[in-house]
Amino acid sequence: MPAATGPAVAPPPAPPAEGPLVDPATLDDDARQVLRRLTAREDAVFREDQLEAVRALLVDRARVLVVQRTGWGKSAVYFVATALLRAAGAGPTVIVSPLLSLMRNQVEAAARAGVRAHTVNSGNVTEWQEVRARLAAGEVDVLLVSPERLNNPDFRESWLPELARGIGLLVVDEAHCVSDWGHDFRPDYRRIRDLLASLPQGTPVLATTATANARVVTDVTEQLAVSADGPGREVVTLRGPLGRDSxxxxxxxxxxxxxxxxxxxxxxxxxxxxxxxxxxxxxxxxxxxxxxxxxxxxxxxxxxxxxxxxxxxxxxxxxxxxxxxxxxxxxxxxxxxxxxxxxxxxxxxxxxxxxxxxxxxxxxxxxxxxxxxxxxxxDEQIWEWFASMSFPGPHSVERVLGVLASAPGPVSTPALEPRVELRRNKLELLLKVLDVDGAVRRVRGGWVATGEEWHYESARYARVEAARADEQQAMRDYVAGTAVxxxxxxxxxxxxxxxxxxxxxxxxxxxxxxxxxxxxxxxxxxxxVRRPGVVVEARTSWPTGMGSIGVDVKGRIPEAERAQDGRAVARFTDLGWGAALRRATARDEEGRPVDGPVTDELFGAVTRVLREWGWAERPVAVVSVPSRARPQLVVSLRTRLAEVGRLQDLGELELRHGGPSGGAGGNSAVRLAGVWERLGVPASTAASIDGLSGPVLLVDDVVDSRWTLTVAARELRLAGARAVLPLALGTAG
The missing domain is CATH 3.40.50.300 (P-loop containing nucleotide triphosphate hydrolases)
Structure with missing residues (x-):
């Protein structure tokens, strides 16, 4: 992300650390006038707890947690408070807001109240310098910041100190994201603790959410209480009924x-x-x-x-x-x-x-x-996939910390990925948490270990997993329930x-x-819905850093070694063919794969995919990837294709060095290493390929990372195949 350059943010003179920020005697009337501008209605009145929240912020300088149903008007609280604070000479309000769509709504709502709002997020990088200049000129009433900015080194170093010193009000929107007990925990939100600790004494703080149970409220309250002197600030919680009569x-x-x-x-x-x-x-x-x-x-x-x-x-x-x-x-x-x-x-x-x-x-x-x-x-298969993206186990944490500790300098995320057995999104989650906890630090050029001691909170993560399982069961109960x-x-x-x-x-x-x-x-x-056919895009580049794990490839895959874009019947989660794919790749009660010949239903879908492929040149032969889990399924698919399509049957590739290792999961580099040099072209197949006049159809049952097909296609191309067209029954992506 580009550096946040431009004029320094000039904070207004700091107000006294104690006492009301506005005149308590006129606050109620002044607040109603702002509310009427915000709603464009002269008869507008505050809902229960809205004015109480404004008073707590501006008179008591409190830290306030508002838990109210959607549509209650939480934004009215912070826009009214902002207008009154700015009229009293206070600095801008900073709102930490998680979604770009939410930011756009809030900017429009602020304008209706005469509040000048601007954003700093990944979607408006070209506007950052202008926003910074407006801040320095005192022309920004509200600055909306995505939580990811709080974890960005440039923003933390060049924006945040000035903002914290001159801030009039801090708002944490969708505050349940702070808590890893919540349904939508986001590790970037954990930086808010650091921001809270850096605020001048007496700075009011408002946190809002509509989706927090008692456990999340307790967790968020504890984090809101943090100040420069440590925990202990009192938090006012205003909680209303969550029913929606409409x-x-x-x-x-x-x-x-x-x-x-x-x-x-x-x-x-x-x-x-x-x-x-x-x-x-x-x-x-x-x-x-x-x-x-x-x-x-x-x-x-x-x-x-x-x-x-x-x-x-x-x-x-x-x-x-x-x-x-x-x-x-x-x-x-x-x-x-x-x-x-x-x-x-x-x-x-x-x-x-x-x-x-x-x-x-x-x-x-x-x-x-x-x-x-x-x-x-x-549904539940999709739940399982999202659950697999949760916080990694202790072995993965130790591996990441070990690699960073032994590195001579910063290590970028792409360079770190092949040295640890984590997918990119899971690795990024881990790094963010370690960064917030002080064990690693994000700097220009990547990540470094700080040397700070860090302990894996096994008991806490186990409780989080148990809470997730409880939520899933509750959703099953909601779906099945007819009595409540x-x-x-x-x-x-x-x-x-x-x-x-x-x-x-x-x-x-x-x-x-x-x-x-x-x-x-x-x-x-x-x-x-039942139209089969999903494009399986060919891999065109090797993962970064493969040399560090013993695989000597880098950069782009040579054109002469690539597969062409392939096809699959459907994704496993598709509404149309997904059910048939899940049946074909099911497991029994003991977790063993159920194997059998390809069904007429699925084979009919495969033949339709082939008819509608639109390839530049029709395949003349078919070969399969050997399957240890479902050999009957894959072999029957290959032989039926050879018969129906009048293709030369080249048999299957051979397993080398024990065949592909590993399984589902893991990052791209690890998945490639698990299949590298573990598939080969038998000599008899190579001899047949040498005389072919067209492409080879490469058949497999399931596509996940695409590295098996990529390596298999490379072996076929090196054996002389003029083109390779991958074909699978199902794909995870």
Whole structure:
């Protein structure tokens, strides 16, 4: 990230460390005037606890934790407080905000109140110098900062000290992210403890969230209490009821293939515009395509959408130019469309607290909004994948610390990755936590070990894992439950003492949604959802640092050694072919792979993939990767392809040095090392390849990291194959 250059941030004169920051006698009237500007309504009044929070911040200089339902108006508290503080000569408010969509909403809301707000995040790097200059000129009332900035060396060194000295109010939005007990823990948020400890005495602090149970509240409160003198600052907690009178909740259990046809048939009946949540990016893309084919105006939204596209998509939903955005959780915290009419989930999140947070997008300023969950058979597999991204074990931590301690200088993340057995995202999580805890430090050029002693909190991480398992079981109970009010269930999981039956959900009042399908549009959806074929992009470069683990390759893979882009029938989590793939690669009760010939159903999908491939040159032969788990499946697929496609059957590659080692998981470098020089082309196969006039089809059952196919294709190319076309049944990506 570029250095944060520009004029120094000029803090205003520090106010006295004690006493009210504004005149208590006029605070109430002044606050109401700001609220009316913010809402553009002369009859606007504060909700319960809003004015109390403003008083605690500005009169008592308190640290305040606000736990209130979505739509209660937490942003009104900090915008009103900011306007009053700035009028009194205080410095700018700094808001730590986790999502770009949330920042955009907050900037627009601030402008309505006459508050000048600017952001510093990964999406507006080109604007940083201008923002810094405005700060120095005193022209910024609110600075919104992503938590990742707090962990950036340039920001910490050149921005943060001045900001901390001149800050008028610190706001931690979505404060449940501070706690690793929460459903959405983010390690960058742990830097907030350092920021709290650096604030001048008497600086007010506001933390806000709508999704914190008692355990998270306790954890966040303990962290908010930290000051320059250590822990001990009193924290005022304002907690209100979490019920949402406008929401009508339901769960519809349908066979997996029926969920999308049901939605296509009934999406138009749902009120207004809304959000259809999916659990993966691929699902969001596929569902949006299917619903558009059925005649609905929808768009896909995910973390892979670039910033400009996200802005355009959010605006389209805000302006009701689309019926729905089909989105991952990237469209979550803080997205504010008061008249959002519905939220539908195709697949259950792994936590009822996360689910409450997402459904809370609906019904903020309308009397009625519909919330429906359509659980699927693939849900738990997706939960398991996300759980695998959690904090690594002690061996991995020791390995990372050991490598950094022995290095002569900073080690970049790409250079560190091949020397430890961790995927990039898991490694980055570990480094952030170690950085916050003081065991490593991020510097220009990479990471260094500090030499500080660090202990792995096995008991704490075990409790976190147990809490996650408890949340997953609670979500199963929510899906299956028919005896407890849906809203009451969610509120009780959030430890809301005021939880009561809502009287509107499908448990309290019976199903409010159609439970059958008429079949309208099913043929269109069948064609889209059941259309097999996923591109498996060929690897074009070797991982960084392979030489350090004994594999002498680097840079780009030579063109003459590469595979072409391949194909798979589908992803394992796909709504269409996912179920068939999961059956084909299932395990028995003792965890052993179930093997057998490829089914006619799957083979039919494979042949359709081949017909629609669009290759430049048709394959003339087929060879398979040897499978130790499912030999019948792979061999039958290869032989049937040879017969049906009139391809020369080259048999299978041979295993060398014991065959590929390792398994699923691990980073890219480790996965490559596990297969390097462990697959070869038998002499008889090489002799047959020498006389071929076209490409070779390379068959495997499952694609994960793509390194097995990459190495196998390289061996075939080195043996003389003019081109290699990888083909697999399923892919994880």
């Amino acid at each position: 929401l009508r909740l339901g769960v519809l259990q349908l066979a997996g293939p029926d969920r999308l046809p049901w939605l296509a048939e009934h999406l138009g009946d749902l009120p207004g515009s809304g959000i259809v949540y999916t659990l993966t990016v691929a699902q969001a893309t596929d569902v949006a395509e299917a619903l558009r084919a059925a005649g609905h105006e929808v768009r896909a939204y995910s973390g892979r959408s670039d910033t400009d596209e996200r802005v355009e998509l959010e605006r389209a939903l805000l302006d009701n130019r689309v019926k729905a955005l089909v989105a991952t959780s990237a469209l979550g915290m803080g997205f504010d469309k008061p008249d959002l009419g519905f939220v539908v989930h195709l697949g259950a999140p792994d936590s009822p607290i996360a689910y409450y947070q997402q459904v809370g997008r609906a019904g903020r300023a309308v009397e009625h909004a519909d919330v429906l969950l359509l659980p699927g058979p693939e 009010c849906r809203m009451r269930f969610l509120r009780e999981r959030l430890d809301d003492p005021t939880a009561t039956d809502c009287g509107r959900c499908d448990v309290c009042a019976g199903p409010w949604y159609p439970t059958t399908l008429s079949g309208a549009g099913r043929d269109v959806l069948e064609e889209v």
